[in-house]
Amino acid sequence: MAQVSRNKQVILTDYVTGFPKQSDMNIVDSTITLKIPEGSNDLVLLKNLYLSCDPYLRILMTKDTTAELGALTPGSPLTGFGVSKVVESRDPDYKKDDLVWGMTKWEEYSLIPTAQILFKIEHTDVPLSYYTGILGMPGMTAYAGFFEVGSPKKGENVFVSAASGAVGQLVGQFAKLHGCYVVGSAGTKEKVDLLKNKFGYDEAFNYKEEPDLNAVLKKYFPEGIDIYFENVGGKTLDAVLLNMRVHGRIPVCGMISQYNLDQPEGVTNLAHIIYKRVRVEGFAVFEYYHLYTKFLEFVLPLIREGKIAYVEDVAEGLENGPAALIGLFTGQNVGKQVVVVAHD
Amino acid sequence: MAQVSRNKQVILTDYVTGFPKQSDMNIVDSTITLKIPEGSNDLVLLKNLYLSCDPYLRILMTKDTTAELGALTPGSPLTGFGVSKVVESRDPDYKKDDLVWGMTKWEEYSLIPTAQILFKIEHTDVPLSYYTGILGMPGMTAYAGFFEVGSPKKGENVFVSAASGAVGQLVGQFAKLHGCYVVGSAGTKEKVDLLKNKFGYDEAFNYKEEPDLNAVLKKYFPEGIDIYFENVGGKTLDAVLLNMRVHGRIPVCGMISQYNLDQPEGVTNLAHIIYKRVRVEGFAVFEYYHLYTKFLEFVLPLIREGKIAYVEDVAEGLENGPAALIGLFTGQNVGKQVVVVAHD
The missing domain is CATH 3.40.50.720 (NAD(P)-binding Rossmann-like Domain)
Known part of the structure; x- marks a missing residue:
């Protein structure tokens, strides 16, 4: 029988006006069955490790956004870029324990369309969190x-x-x-x-x-x-x-x-x-992801040889996610703001 | 001995603030010797026929304009696009009675650097004034x-x-x-x-x-x-x-x-x-004048075959130039605003 796990989530409580504030997001303890439902072969089950705090998320928190970037839905977890580990996949391109980055949700485990995975992570000699930033x-x-x-x-x-x-x-x-x-x-x-x-x-x-x-x-x-x-x-x-x-x-x-x-x-x-x-x-x-391999060939050697610096601002724990995201808009963060959901 | 002619001019009286007004320009009767001075082989003497009223002229009427388009100088005639007839030239490319368009001055006769001529007019089966507009x-x-x-x-x-x-x-x-x-x-x-x-x-x-x-x-x-x-x-x-x-x-x-x-x-x-x-x-x-020949090949047939319409708003006489130019900014003109200095 499939395991049921706690699934802590960051829920958007309502559309945001003005600066986002703590009460615009809510931390809830949900549960999730760690199994892809029958017949849902286009879904993948992920364990989220690192989430990315990005300014564009604010645009998606507005009702009737005219931005054609998708929108966030009150009552649902935030959606955004993240680094995740595959728990279960029925897609031959991804197997259990593969590391991936793409569009996931602000929660511990996510069941999302496989198409939302953007790239499998092939290089793990650099910190995984980098795939929310310099490598993402x-x-x-x-x-x-x-x-x-x-x-x-x-x-x-x-x-x-x-x-x-x-x-x-x-x-x-x-x-x-x-x-x-x-x-x-x-x-x-x-x-x-x-x-x-x-x-x-x-x-x-x-x-x-x-x-x-x-x-x-x-x-x-x-x-x-x-x-x-x-x-x-x-x-x-x-x-x-x-x-x-x-x-x-x-x-x-x-x-x-x-x-x-x-x-x-x-x-x-x-x-x-x-x-x-x-x-x-x-x-x-x-519109430029077709250049990603070329980009990695350019930037990975720079990282490995210490020719490029990269500063992260790391918030530990999903419950600190809202404050980390809000901090972007008041300039609290120093460098790339990351939220750690789990280290592995 | 060289002929001396009256040379009516439109002088910019001072830098303009706000909407240009009649008092920003002055009509004066100057004189000009209809002969290129000795040693000035880089100059050409033109009789101006049609002057072009263009919105960009307003930008050049401002002191310390940051536009890199040149500037107009109080006390001097306005400078702008026009159609002219060559009175005298020492440049083998231009001979007496050639028709040209380029940067000339708001006056009856202009002695200007030959380099300010942009193009010799080769096609005269269309109205000459068109070279201040559709063909200019x-x-x-x-x-x-x-x-x-x-x-x-x-x-x-x-x-x-x-x-x-x-x-x-x-x-x-x-x-x-x-x-x-x-x-x-x-x-x-x-x-x-x-x-x-x-x-x-x-x-x-x-x-x-x-x-x-x-x-x-x-x-x-x-x-x-x-x-x-x-x-x-x-x-x-x-x-x-x-x-x-x-x-x-x-x-x-x-x-x-x-x-x-x-x-x-x-x-x-x-x-x-x-x-x-x-x-x-x-x-x-x-930055696109290298396309002028290609442009003429495109647009001249359209004009000749009546496949393109073109509306001019013609002010007769240099003395009506200031009002015509001012009218651009209040929307007085219907179509391309031209000032006729002389018809030939």
Whole structure:
């Protein structure tokens, strides 16, 4: 007879308005039968190990989101990227104890469509949690956004916002490896120190302590910005637009400063898109997963040889998941925010 | 001895703030010696026939413009696109009585660097004034912006603002010829009628009579917009962003609604650039002039066979130039605004 297990879950209590708060999520002790139901051969049973806290989740917590990224449903567990171990699979591609990453749920065990597994994890000489970050969706986001959308050239001037975050810390290092001059912004002194001392940014500043973002950008980019890797939107974007170089590119990865606002901030300097022939381009990482093998060939040696730094902020236990996720939007996290459900 | 002629000029009196007004420009009777000075073999002497009123001129009337398009200088004649006849040239490429178009000045005769001539006019079976519009910079702008930047596909949904203007009227017709569904916006009933009855737009509306631009776009684009040809910026852009389709493109040609504002309007819906993976791209026509011959091969047959309509708004006499230019910003003009300096 199939084993029944406790299944702790993080449930979305209701659609979120404004900043997400603890009461928007609820920890419940559910149960799960550790067996794929008869006739459900398209499902896989996973034990979740690491969950990824990503800013885009906030977009999916809004009712009638116009984002075509799927949505979260009140009363159900959160859905998101995670690293999991296969408990049972009827798909020949996956067998018991395989490690995988893809779209799972915020709970201890998940029964999900096999199609939601994105990749089997083949390289385990690196921490498994890395597959929620540098080796997972954020890593691919940094890679595709910088190299494919940004079209960087050696010697170009690159600015990254949210620069110590999961994606930003990688974009900055990729840009340095590519021979670019790189400046990052972040929201605390600790993060600014990380940018300069750990991630190798040429310059970094705390945007919360700069009353004039235009002036600070002019100081660090006297010749202007070739690539702005956009993670935040709002006032930062507005100041950047005044400082773009001709044929500059703005890969738009996220606008985290705007997700919690009822009325987003107005950006006023868009005419500079004409003056400087700037290309502003939104992208979604899932359109670039065909490059994942190529990406691993690029990034795994860098990790193994210590040529790239990677900082994680690890919350232990599913019950600490909501606070970890909420912390993204107040800048609590330092580096990639991960939630550990189980270590193996 | 060289002939001395009267040379009526339109002088910029001072940098402009807010909407340009009659007192920002002055008509003066100057004189000119109709002879290229000795040693100035890089200059050409032109008799100006038709001058082009273009929205971008407003940008150049601002002090310390950050636009890298050159600037206008108070106390000097306006500079802009025009059709001219060569009076004297020491360049073997141009001889007396050749017709040319390029960057000239708002005056009867101009002594300018030969390099400012863009093209010799080879086809004179069409009205010469067309080289300020459909066969000149605005025509190339519509062509490059729509086909090169917009990357249109047959059957796509296209929205054009300032749709009856010099560029807009052509974009709409190019889009129809390409097999697209095309909707345009303009600011008077007369212009809306033109869009539907003369330029063949599938639908058109008067943005000044629509309290809810988002709603009207949803009505005309139930499946969303693939290409928005951006001429106006501000509120229209903000509503468009809510209605873009996945992988939509926004060639940014101009933002005429913003040029006269001390503080541009804030655009709030930029996060939709991420949600829909939209590409917003500023462009400048001068980077596409290498396509001019190809463009003429495309558009001249359309004109000769009556397959494209073209509406000009002609102001007679240089003294009526300032009012014609000012009228662009209040929507006085119907179609391409031209100033006739001389008919031959």
